Structures are given as C-alpha cells and as structure tokens.
Amino acid sequence: MSFSTLGKGCDLAALSATRAKRWRTGLDAPAHSEVFAGSDTACGAALALALARDGLQAAGHDPLSEVEDRRQVLWVQDAATIRLTGRPYRHGLPHELRHRLIHVAAKTPEDALFALEEGLRCRDLAFVIGELAGNPKALDFTASRRLSLTAEKHGVPLWLVRLDAQAELSSARMRWRVEAAASSPPRWNAEAPGRASWHAELFRARIHAPGKWTLHDDDGRLAAVAPASQQPATPDHGDMARATVGRSLAAL
Numbered sequence: 001m002s003f004s005t006l007g008k009g010c011d012l013a014a015l016s017a018t019r020a021k022r023w024r025t026g027l028d029a030p031a032h033s034e035v036f037a038g039s040d041t042a043c044g045a046a047l048a049l050a051l052a053r054d055g056l057q058a059a060g061h062d063p064l065s066e067v068e069d070r071r072q073v074l075w076v077q078d079a080a081t082i083r084l085t086g087r088p089y090r091h092g093l094p095h096e097l098r099h100r101l102i103h104v105a106a107k108t109p110e111d112a113l114f115a116l117e118e119g120l121r122c123r124d125l126a127f128v129i130g131e132l133a134g135n136p137k138a139l140d141f142t143a144s145r146r147l148s149l150t151a152e153k154h155g156v157p158l159w160l161v162r163l164d165a166q167a168e169l170s171s172a173r174m175r176w177r178v179e180a181a182a183s184s185p186p187r188w189n190a191e192a193p194g195r196a197s198w199h200a201e202l203f204r205a206r207i208h209a210p211g212k213w214t215l216h217d218d219d220g221r222l223a224a225v226a227p228a229s230q231q232p233a234t235p236d237h238g239d240m241a242r243a244t245v246g247r248s249l250a251a252l
Contacts, residue, residue, distance in 0.1 A: 022230065023174075023208040025222045029055025029127070030173035030206070031151035032144075032158045037178050039084040039163040043198050045131060047178045048159035050215065052127045053094065054222045055157055071126040073097055074119040076104040078112040080133035081163055100126070109136035113143055120150040120158060131161040135168060145171040167203070175204040181214055 029052065037044025056069070075088055082105060090098045104119075106112035109132055116130045128151075132139060148171040151158045160172065167175060178201070183194025197216040202208065213224040 021208060022211050022226070023202050023205065023213075025054050025224050026058050027055075028058045029157040031155075032148040032160070032172045033174040033176065034160045034162055034167075034170060034172040035176045035178055036162045036165055036167060039081075039133065041180045042085065043178050043180045044161040044163060045085070045088070045129070046196060047176065047198050047200060047215065048129050048161050049093075050217075050222050051176075052129065052157060052159050056126060057221075069096070069126060070100070071124055072100050072102050074102045074104065074115075074122075074125050074128045075130075076106060076112050076115045076119065076128070077131045078106050078109050078133065078136075080109075081131040084133055084163060085131070109138045113138055113147070116158065116160075117146060117150050120147065120156045121154055123154050123156060125156050127157045127159065129159050129161065131163060133163045133165070135165050141169045141171065144169075148172065172204075173206045174202060174208070177201045177203055181216075184216070 033048075033051065035044050035048045035051075037047070077087065087105070088101065088103060090101060093101065104112075104115045106115055112130060112132060116128060119125060119128045147158055147160070167177075178198050181197035181199045183197055186192040186194050195217040197214060199212070200215050201210070201212045203210055211226065211230055213226050215222060215224050217223070
C-alpha cells in the first residue's frame with residue numbers, strides 16, 4: 001500500500017502542497033504563535049501586535065474600517081518581563097486599541113500562564129498577547145499544549161512573546177524569530193523617525209514552509225518583502241500597528 005492511500009481521506013500530496021506554500025500577510029491568524037526576540041528592543045511585542053492585527057483583518061475585523069470592534073485585548077506580562085522592557089505604553093498603541101487594553105502584571109511565570117489560559121477562555125477578547133522572559137520551567141510542553149487547545153477551542157488567538165529565550169519543544173502553530181531592521185527615511189520630515197521595520201524568520205509552522213521577510217508599516221498595514229532567494233512575489237498588505245519610536249510599545 002502506498003503512503004498516499006494511508007488513512008481514510010488523507011491526501012498526503014495535497015498536504016505537502018499546502019505545507020510548501022509560503023506565509024504571507026492577510027492570512028487567518030493561527031490559534032497559538034510564538035515570537036522570539038531580545039529584550040533590548042521592543043520588536044518582539046511590536047511584531048506580535050502587528051501580526052495579531054493582521055489576523056483581525058483577515059478574519060473580517062478591519063481596524064481601519066468604519067465598523068468599530070469593541071472587543072477587549074488582553075496583555076499579560078510576568079515580573080521579569082516588566083523589569084526588562086516595561087509595561088505597554090497606551091499612547092504608543094494603535095488608536096483603536098488604546099481604550100480596549102486589559103493589562104495583567106503577574107508576579108511569576110506560573111501566574112502569567114494562568115492568566116493567559118483564563119483569558120483565552122473569554123470569547124469577548126479580540127486576541128491575547130503574553131510576554132515571558134527566558135525559559136521558565138512552568139512553560140513546558142504540557143503548558144504549551146494547554147494554551148494551544150484552549151485557544152483553538154474558544155477561537156481567541158494567542159501571541160506569546162519569548163524574551164531572551166531558547167526555542168524549546170512547543171505546540172505553537174507558528175514560531176517566529178525577530179530583530180529590528182533599519183527604518184526607511186521619512187518621506188516628508190527628515191528629522192522624524194522612519195517607519196518601523198523588522199527582520200522576521202518563520203522557523204517553524206504547521207502549514208507553511210520556513211521563510212524570512214522584512215516586515216514594515218505601510219500606512220497602517222503590514223507589508224512583507226521576501227529576499228530574492230525565496231519565491232518572488234509582490235509584497236502583501238495586511239493590517240498592523242503604525243510605526244512607533246524606540247520602546248514606545250513597552251515604555252514605563
């Protein structure tokens with residue numbers, strides 16, 4: 001018996017073809033994603049926020065539309081993360097999210113994971129962002145699996161930012177590494193900051209091939225430019241946070 005006939009209704013050729021497709025902006029957000037970043041910049045939280053908003057647009061909740069999304073956004077940090085990067089700065093957030101943010105400052109990684117799981121059970125949340133520093137023992141594969149299953153069951157996407165962490169075993173559907181990229185020169189004011197940009201690597205995904213992109217703000221939407229070594233494509237546009245300066249997403 002060939003592998004293509006194994007399992008009822010299992011088309012391995014179709015599965016492989018889907019797996020080979022590159023990620024692009026404007027796709028539905030997975031239930032559980034991880035973003036690995038250094039603590040010396042705010043790019044981990046910024047990319048998580050940008051991808052989360054891009055997922056909202058794909059799901060039909062366009063932050064730039066005239067129809068207001070009133071759902072809240074949960075942001076959970078443990079004490080170590082707050083010491084490293086500070087708390088989210090409301091005025092650095094996208095305008096439509098500033099009045100919808102629920103911030104939880106947890107003392108321990110265990111408390112942060114509990115808050116994240118409880119938040120994922122609330123279907124009135126648009127999405128959940130979590131930030132954990134290092135590789136706490138509490139975040140083992142079992143805990144990761146619980147987060148994935150809860151997010152999938154209740155339909156609330158989770159973006160877990162891992163600061164100064166090693167990529168251990170995880171059930172996250174997509175896993176990113178990100179670092180800051182040079183901002184392009186501002187169009188009108190030479191003294192103004194350029195648009196926020198990141199070098200992002202998708203090193204593991206359930207249904208996409210690994211790849212690298214330079215992601216940046218394009219008038220409030222997410223643009224992804226792939227290197228020449230990857231399949232050429234016109235940059236895709238999704239929805240994201242507007243450009244921020246320095247640590248404005250995580251300033252005290």
